[in-house]
Amino acid sequence: MTDAALEIRAVSKRFDLGRGKSVLAVDGIGFDVARNSICVLLGPSGCGKSTVLRMMAGLETPTAGEIVIGGRTVQGPGRDRGMVFQAYTSFDWLSVRRNVEFGMKINGVAPDERRERAARFIDLVGLTKFADAYPSQLSGGMRQRVAIARTLANGPEVLLMDEPFGALDAETRWLMQELMIDVAEKTSTTMVIVTHDLEEAIFLADKIVFLSSHPGRVKQEIVPEFKQGQRIADKEDLVSRDGYGTLEAHLMRLMREEGRGQP
Amino acid sequence: MRAPVGRPQRMISGIGIWALFFGVWVTASGLGLVNDLLVPAPQKVFATTWDLFFARDFGGDVLISIGRVLAAFGMACAVAVPLGVMMGAFPWIEAIFAPFVSAWRYLPAPSFIPILLMWFGTGEAPKLALLFIGVIFFLITLIMDHTKTVREELVETALTLGANPRTVVLRVIFPSVLPDIVTAMRQMLAMAWTYLVIAEIVASTTGIGAMMMRARRFLNTDEILSGIIVIGALGLLFDLAFATLHRLAFPYLRTR
Missing domain, CATH: 1.20.5 (Single alpha-helices involved in coiled-coils or other helix-helix interfaces)
Structure with a gap:
């Protein structure tokens, strides 16, 4: 038994475009996501990173290979793999509290435990004052906090995030990234995060899986050694560390190589 | 500008x-x-309206008309809401019903009046049937289209939280589309009034439309105009009622 929360084994995905045409989006990808770690999928657009994440969630089916979570092959979506999307997914007709309780409610968690857990995760993402507000009263960053709390309160083994902060402005994005470090430390949740933002990748990742494009393959697995196995809690600290610039430059080179020949 | x-x-x-x-x-x-006979003065029309209600039991006709609209419209909604939502949520259900429903939309409901009269006689049934046919196919289509616009991310979020298809439909798709369903109902209720008047003018001895046809026989233009005003006022009232319902039932839409 390995200590992997999630194993991606030789996974390929071919999309049918109709009229006998198809495109190979992901080609024989394999890597592990260690338990309680943050794994970042990084790569240029068109590298199939979102497709890989969606296959982990069970929202797409691999054409070949398999994804294994806790010894079981992923067959479809399930509560053991919670997902946060880039687009806002708050249920507008429910208050923040009822949004966060949603997963527990449909899974039959008793009302008392539901309320208690919801309060805890609302507090974790700093929305206690807004627990009774409707999502439409909240800013974009706060709505993503709701989505994160709702997913975590449901108790998934893995938290999957598809460019979760892509729609936010810069300073909100930093705060959200720092929040994720805090959440990872406090909840020991295994996370897989898709991004094309290099700084975000370096800040969040215990391991970066860099994907090449057309079709998506694992180009390189990178552990940010300069962090010396420690997560860094704030971004000023991160960018002033020795080794940060070297890694960012390396990732930029990889991006440029992959982006070559494309606009 | x-x-x-x-x-x-x-x-x-x-x-x-x-x-x-x-x-x-x-x-x-x-x-x-x-010509005073064809176009009576407005003050005369209002006096007649007053007289109709308080001296000649026009209220009974109005209640009959309202009852017909609500009964037929209620039945149409009882079928159209679940069917429209299911068609919008599941492409395979749409594939079954859509060819049928969209064909019926192109058949003008009043063209069924002769056959409805032959089938159901002259009681309440043909009037309710006309309203039902006139409204239901548009209602189904509107609700289906609104249901299709529910964002895929909401459905996928629910799935990754552990929801089964039934839960997704009942707890995500339906509440998400409900404000649009109420709006569609509001629009189609106006259409139901139109068909009601047609039904009552063509074949009825009771209701607002029937009163107006009786008035025509005796050249009482003031009563005909009263009928038109009352129908307009009722339409406006029902529209306001739906608008109020929409505001009260969906407070979260007001808060942006």
Whole structure:
């Protein structure tokens, strides 16, 4: 038994475009996501990173290979793999509290435990004052906090995030990234995060899986050694560390190589 | 050029256009420019309306008409809401029903009146059937289209939280589309009134439309105009009721 929360084994995905045409989006990808770690999928657009994440969630089916979570092959979506999307997914007709309780409610968690857990995760993402507000009263960053709390309160083994902060402005994005470090430390949740933002990748990742494009393959697995196995809690600290610039430059080179020949 | 108009100005111009309309009408009847038999003065129409309600039991006809609309419209909604949502949520259900439903939409409901009269006689059934046929296929299509616009991410979020398809439909798709369903119902209720009047004019001895046809026989134009005004007022009232329902039931839409 390995200590992997999630194993991606030789996974390929071919999309049918109709009229006998198809495109190979992901080609024989394999890597592990260690338990309680943050794994970042990084790569240029068109590298199939979102497709890989969606296959982990069970929202797409691999054409070949398999994804294994806790010894079981992923067959479809399930509560053991919670997902946060880039687009806002708050249920507008429910208050923040009822949004966060949603997963527990449909899974039959008793009302008392539901309320208690919801309060805890609302507090974790700093929305206690807004627990009774409707999502439409909240800013974009706060709505993503709701989505994160709702997913975590449901108790998934893995938290999957598809460019979760892509729609936010810069300073909100930093705060959200720092929040994720805090959440990872406090909840020991295994996370897989898709991004094309290099700084975000370096800040969040215990391991970066860099994907090449057309079709998506694992180009390189990178552990940010300069962090010396420690997560860094704030971004000023991160960018002033020795080794940060070297890694960012390396990732930029990889991006440029992959982006070559494309606009 | 496209500067918005303030509320006071809108009120004034809104009242003004109606004052102008009645002013022309009163003047034309007062000066004898129009045949009094065909175009009675507005004050006479309002007096007749009063008389109809308080001396001649017109209220009974109005209640019958309202009852017909609500009964037929209620039945149409009872079928259209679940079917429309299911068709919008599941492509395979749409594939079964859509070819049928969209064909019926192109058949004008009044063209069924002769056959409905043959099938159901002259009681309540043919009137309810006409309203039902006239409304239901549009209602199904509108609700299906609205249901399709529920964002895929909401459905996928629910799935990754552990929801099964039934839960997704009942707890995500339906509540998400409900405000649009109420709006669709509001639009189609106006159409139900149109078919009601057609049904009552063609074959009925009771209801607002029947009263108007009786009045025509005796050349009582003032009563016909009263009927038109009452139908208009009822339509407006029901529309306001739906607008109020929408505001009260969906407070979260007001808060942006």
